[in-house]
Amino acid sequence: xxxxxxxxxxxxxxxxxxxxxxxxxxxxxxxxxxxxxxxxxxxxxxxxxxxxxxxxxxxxxxxxxxxxxxxxxxxxxxxxxxxxxxxxxxxxxxxxxxxxxxxxxxxxxxxxxxxxxxxxxxxxxxxxxxxxxxxxxxxxxxxxxxxxxxxxxxxxxxxxxxxxxxxxxxxxxxxxxxxxxxxxxxxxxxxxxxxxxxxxxxxxxxxxxxxxxxxxxxxxxxxxxxxxxxxxxxxxxxxxxxxxxxxxxxxxxxxxxxxxxxxxxxxxxxxxxxxxxxxxxxxxxxxxxxxxxxxxxxxxxxxxxxxxxxxxxxxxxxxxxxxxxxxxxxxxxxxxxxxxxxxxxxxxxxxxxxxxxxxxx
Numbered sequence: 001x002x003x004x005x006x007x008x009x010x011x012x013x014x015x016x017x018x019x020x021x022x023x024x025x026x027x028x029x030x031x032x033x034x035x036x037x038x039x040x041x042x043x044x045x046x047x048x049x050x051x052x053x054x055x056x057x058x059x060x061x062x063x064x065x066x067x068x069x070x071x072x073x074x075x076x077x078x079x080x081x082x083x084x085x086x087x088x089x090x091x092x093x094x095x096x097x098x099x100x101x102x103x104x105x106x107x108x109x110x111x112x113x114x115x116x117x118x119x120x121x122x123x124x125x126x127x128x129x130x131x132x133x134x135x136x137x138x139x140x141x142x143x144x145x146x147x148x149x150x151x152x153x154x155x156x157x158x159x160x161x162x163x164x165x166x167x168x169x170x171x172x173x174x175x176x177x178x179x180x181x182x183x184x185x186x187x188x189x190x191x192x193x194x195x196x197x198x199x200x201x202x203x204x205x206x207x208x209x210x211x212x213x214x215x216x217x218x219x220x221x222x223x224x225x226x227x228x229x230x231x232x233x234x235x236x237x238x239x240x241x242x243x244x245x246x247x248x249x250x251x252x253x254x255x256x257x258x259x260x261x262x263x264x265x266x267x268x269x270x271x272x273x274x275x276x277x278x279x280x281x282x283x284x285x286x287x288x289x290x291x292x293x294x295x296x297x298x299x300x301x302x303x304x305x306x307x308x309x310x311x312x313x314x315x316x317x318x319x320x321x322x323x324x325x326x327x328x329x330x331x332x333x334x335x336x337x338x339x340x341x342x343x344x345x346x347x348x349x350x351x352x353x354x355x356x357x358x359x360x361x
Contacts, residue, residue, distance in 0.1 A: 005060035007206070007246035007288045010199030015222040017192025019054040021185045023229070028181025031174070044193060053079075053253040058189045060262045062197045063215075069271040071197060072262060073122075074215020078252045079224045080115070081216075083247045083254075084287050087227055087244035091235040091243050092306025099244055099301060107248050108291050110142065114255040115285045122281065127263045135260030142252065212273055213324050216280060217317065224250075244301070251288070283316065 056079050063072040091097055091323050114135075121131040153210040196219060235243040263269045272281075 007199045007202035010195040010228065011203065011218065011222075014192045014194070014199060016195030017188040018058070018196065018223060019225050019229075020057060021054070021188035022193060024185030024188075028178045028185060030182045031178045031181070047146050050249075050253050050257070053227075053250045053258060054185070054189055055192070055225075056254050057261065058192070059196055059223050060258050061265065062194050063272060064266040066197055066322050068197065068201055068211050070211040070273055070276075071200060071215040071219055072270055073259075073272055073276050074212045074280070075223060076118075076258050077276060078216035078220025078282050080218055080251045080254055080312045081280075081287050081316060082313065083227055083250050084291060085309045085316070087224070087231045088244065088247050088301060089136075089306045089309030089311075089313065090228075091231050091247075091248045092301040093303055094232065095235050096303055097235065097244050097301040097306075105225070107245075107252070108288070111248055111251050112285070112288045112292070114138070114252055115281075115288045118255050118259060119281045119285060121279070122277060125274075126269045126271055127259060127310065128269035129264055132260045132263030132269070135256045136264060139253070139256035139260060142256065209324050210275075212275055212280070213320055216320060220247050248291075287312075 056075055059075050060072040063069065063075065088097070117135065118127075121127045121135075200214045200219055201211060203209075203218075204211050227246060231243040231246050259270065
């Protein structure tokens with residue numbers, strides 16, 4: 001019990017510092033992008049997504065160097081599942097989310113491709129430096145292309161940006177302020193990630209729970225708190241492009257940047273457990289694929305679709321908890337989901353897509 005209290009304090013303190021650092025980083029990055037006249041969607045997909053993914057990057061790097069690769073992989077995979085099922089689900093329950101055609105044509109297919117690449121690179125049990133260099137190069141190409149496309153947007157997009165974020169100003173002073181916010185935000189991120197990883201490893205050891213489960217749940221949810229705040233606030237303010245773009249963009253950054261950069265820096269790459277390959281990464285891919293038909297139908301994430309996302313996250317978390325307690329009930333839950341819930345969902349989505357296609361004819 002004497003070891004548990006300091007570990008729990010570290011976890012809570014680490015999450016608090018990650019939230020504070022992420023908030024400062026997002027503010028600085030958003031103001032900088034706005035001053036440079038980048039469209040709201042691209043801000044959500046790139047700058048805000050990178051800022052809100054900074055906790056995942058800090059925690060994954062710390063985990064790799066601390067010899068806890070399961071936390072690094074679990075953090076990324078769990079965060080990606082959480083971003084789509086929980087954050088988009090909750091945001092859509094608050095207000096139906098409009099989906100840009102750019103997301104459907106380019107960014108969601110890229111998210112699916114990145115998820116499949118992560119699985120392919122990890123099949124040999126390790127994501128090495130060559131794999132990491134491919135992922136990180138893809139990130140650089142994606143960001144460069146997104147910003148270049150944004151700079152070619154029409155005047156109407158520029159006016160939309162000005163109305164959405166009127167507070168941003170040009171000038172050296174504003175740019176320096178943005179840079180200061182970004183730098184100051186990195187400090188609590190660094191310390192918070194160290195506390196969170198150390199505390200999580202201690203808690204997992206004491207409870208006899210695998211580090212992968214801790215990474216998929218506590219660490220993943222904790223590092224995704226900036227995405228939760230950003231997307232929900234954006235949805236409430238009517239900035240739906242940022243709400244959706246933030247979640248999709250964060251998933252891309254988690255794989256291309258967090259995994260890519262971590263495996264590049266780590267001397268021996270990142271080890272990938274057979275459990276993650278057998279269940280959790282396939283779930284992440286399935287969640288990414290499920291976005292496409294939902295987003296396609298009417299370019300809106302309706303409330304019922306949001307509730308479906310939210311329900312699936314609760315079911316996934318329940319499965320992890322039941323599996324960790326070794327109660328055997330996780331098999332019952334998996335059977336119910338596989339025999340009834342998933343097929344009904346697939347049929348419902350298929351009918352929605354068919355109706356959407358017929359309307360377009």
